[in-house]
């Protein structure tokens with residue numbers, strides 16, 4: 683993961699206030715608290731950790747991303763008095779005891795290659811508190827989801843406009859070597875012949 687040269691990361695953890703981050707680190711969840719996306723603009727690649735498992739990331743080329751949206755918006759109170767980390771923590775993982783966050787869905791592929799959907803679960807780790815949507819930590823999750831969506835929407839728009847530009851460029855054949863060249867080319871990039879005035 684880290685050897686792949688990802689330069690930008692958007693992870694739920696980073697959006698929480700210092701005090702919450704500290705308690706996550708204190709309770710040893712840091713390594714697992716990595717649900718989010720990583721971006722490599724040079725390689726045009728995105729890595730996803732769709733679930734809590736840090737070994738389970740998926741790499742997706744920018745050009746394959748189709749859509750991004752928030753699909754789950756549930757936020758239940760912690761009834762259980764333990765550590766409110768939902769499915770991250772076996773002891774508190776009772777269905778009604780979850781602090782649920784937001785779910786972001788990213789779809790990839792096309793009708794020729796087939797499509798895929800990836801789900802990023804953005805959880806809230808607050809300790810044993812009763813929480814609601816006005817809670818600052820819920821706002822932190824919302825902000826994280828918003829950042830992911832904004833970033834990916836820009837990537838989708840950019841790669842679509844690059845694709846469009848490619849398909850709109852008019853191509854003709856070089857009269858000397860028969861390779862495809864741009865209609866506006868003055869010199870063939872394959873054989874080096876000058877084409878002007880032909």
Ligand SMILES: [Zn+2]
Pocket residue numbers: 856857858859860861870871872873874875
């Ligand atoms: Zn040529």
